[in-house]
Amino acid sequence: MIRIAAVGDIHLGTDCAGVVRERYAKIADEADVLLLAGDLTRLGTLEEAAVVAAELGNLAVPTVAVLGNHDHHGGVDKEIAWLLEEGGIILLEGEAMVLEVGEQRLGIAGVKGFGGGFAGACATEFGEELMKQFVRATRHSAERLADALARLEADYRVALTHFSPTDTTLTGEPVGIHAFLGSYVLGEAVDGELAGVRADLAIHGHAHRGTERGVTAGGVVVRNVAQPVIHHPYRIYCLGGSEMECATGGGEHRGVA
Numbered sequence: 001m002i003r004i005a006a007v008g009d010i011h012l013g014t015d016c017a018g019v020v021r022e023r024y025a026k027i028a029d030e031a032d033v034l035l036l037a038g039d040l041t042r043l044g045t046l047e048e049a050a051v052v053a054a055e056l057g058n059l060a061v062p063t064v065a066v067l068g069n070h071d072h073h074g075g076v077d078k079e080i081a082w083l084l085e086e087g088g089i090i091l092l093e094g095e096a097m098v099l100e101v102g103e104q105r106l107g108i109a110g111v112k113g114f115g116g117g118f119a120g121a122c123a124t125e126f127g128e129e130l131m132k133q134f135v136r137a138t139r140h141s142a143e144r145l146a147d148a149l150a151r152l153e154a155d156y157r158v159a160l161t162h163f164s165p166t167d168t169t170l171t172g173e174p175v176g177i178h179a180f181l182g183s184y185v186l187g188e189a190v191d192g193e194l195a196g197v198r199a200d201l202a203i204h205g206h207a208h209r210g211t212e213r214g215v216t217a218g219g220v221v222v223r224n225v226a227q228p229v230i231h232h233p234y235r236i237y238c239l240g241g242s243e244m245e246c247a248t249g250g251g252e253h254r255g256v257a
């Protein structure tokens with residue numbers, strides 16, 4: 001059984017330095033890997049990213065992350081990616097990686113993703129050039145996720161994104177902003193409709209007022225791990241056992257992370 005700890009939207013600021021890491025001290029007892037579903041910072045500054053790296057890099061289990069829209073806000077996302085990787089966090093943006101857990105191989109494919117909406121209320125590649133660029137950006141991101149999933153040689157595949165591949169985890173969010181929280185095209189990637197290989201589990205964040213549990217149109221289990229949704233330092237999901245859900249880890253969430 002592979003135990004996956006996951007959280008998104010931790011939104012660390014410089015005031016979080018030195019107060020987060022202790023909550024992950026026992027993670028190796030509970031999980032084999034920690035997935036971070038983006039929005040690791042508040043305003044996407046290098047100072048905040050340094051705090052993320054110091055607090056969550058080089059834990060007792062591998063930390064694998066994608067960036068979120070907040071991490072892009074400062075216009076230094078490439079530098080943030082470098083800082084995180086220097087700090088021991090594996091950052092995925094269109095990449096795939098395999099972790100060996102005992103006899104099993106866990107494959108993780110990650111992209112930030114983007115918006116666009118869901119069936120009946122989605123943007124289309126029509127009209128103004130800006131609208132076409134918006135929709136193309138989402139499709140490009142979904143294609144990168146699909147290709148990364150298809151490259152994985154693994155027993156289980158997890159799709160890690162910031163934006164949601166389904167609206168079923170958006171319940172609680174105003175319907176009017178669903179198009180800015182995710183896209184059905186990401187769901188098509190997760191379902192294997194773009195490159196032929198589907199995920200076993202999809203993890204995302206971004207929807208602070210959404211719900212934890214959902215499913216794609218193709219039946220892939222989806223979990224929204226935005227910290228305001230899960231209320232804990234991380235949730236743990238298990239692949240390969242009789243139950244998908246395992247536990248909540250790291251104690252109660254106390255304000256930051």
Ligand SMILES: [Fe+2]
Pocket residue numbers: 009011039068070206208
């Ligand atoms: Fe967020």
Ligand SMILES: [Fe+2]
Pocket residue numbers: 039068069070162205206207
């Ligand atoms: Fe976000």
